[in-house]
Amino acid sequence: MLNLRWISFFMAVFLWVACGNNNVPDAKVSEKDSAGAAEVQLLGEVKHIVFFGNSLTAGYGLDPSQAFPALIQQRIDSLKLPYLAVNDGLSGETSAGGNTRVEWILKQPVEIFVLELGANDGLRGIPLDETVRNLQSIIDKVKAAYPTAKIVLAGMQVPPNMGKAYSDRFRSLYGELAEKNKAALVPFLLEGVGGIPELNQGDGIHPTAEGHLILAENVWKVLKELL
Known part of the structure; x- marks a missing residue:
């Protein structure tokens, strides 16, 4: 049964519906990320981890350096692994x-592809077979x-308003797709963050910088086994 914390979270999600604006650049690599990649180039060719998702991946409301992909880059750099x-x-x-946009994204090299999409479908009640x-x-x-x-598939959940x-x-x-495609699975990207007010921005949906630290940990637990 959902507790009050989750009910509040799902209500906030339902009211948001579309998860932000559409003005986030397609690919954001900070100067720090580039510097880290240049350093590991000394050890060999840099491999690319592409994080492909919505506002949660983009780091809505935050500086890109605070979003979980950039935090994962920091871990990679600290371990001197050849990944960007x-x-x-x-x-x-x-x-x-995403299905339309991905062809453009695939013009860059990809060694690991982290797919974080579907939440906005659920909020809009799009038929799940289509998703x-x-x-x-x-x-x-x-x-x-x-x-x-x-x-890597990043699992999500939706509020129960659709039944x-x-x-x-x-x-x-997400688990079914992961099994079918022999993909790694992050069971729930927002585990430990969703429904906790102090870890989310004023909209009650998008994680704060502190929340993204937890998202990074959720993803890292799975991703580190693939590096």
């Missing part, structure tokens, strides 16, 4: 939009362009 984290998050992105088709199409396009690329059957099915689709 590329933030291709776009606020408001749906799975359909699954779009996410599968994105995965297929990545595999076609880079057959050896590793895929329990819808929210349950939504939650399970």
Whole structure:
């Protein structure tokens, strides 16, 4: 049963609906990230981790250096691993939009592809079969362009306003896609953050800088095994 904290969180999510604006650049690599990549180039060719998602990946309301992809880059740099984290998050992105946009994104090298999309579909009540088709199409396009690329799926959840059957099915689709595609799975990206007021911005949805530290940890637990 949902506790009061989660009910408050889901209500905030429902009111937001579209998750922000659409003015976030397609790819954001900070000067610090570039410097880290230049350093690891001394050890060999830099490999690319592409974070492809919506406002959660983009770091809505924050400086890009505070979003979880940049925080993961800091960990990579501290370990002197030859990887560059590329933030291709776009606020408001749906799975359909991502399916269209990904072909442009795949013009850059990809060794690891972290897919964080679908939440905006759920908030809009888009039929789940459509969401699954779009996410599968994105995965297929990545595999076609880079057959050896590793895929990571970032799982999400949606409020129960569409009905329990819808929210349950939504939650399970990420695990099903991960199993089908032999992809790594982050069970719930917002674990430890969603529904906690002090870890979210005023909208009650988008994590603060402190919240993104936890998101980075949630992703790192899975990602580190692929590096």
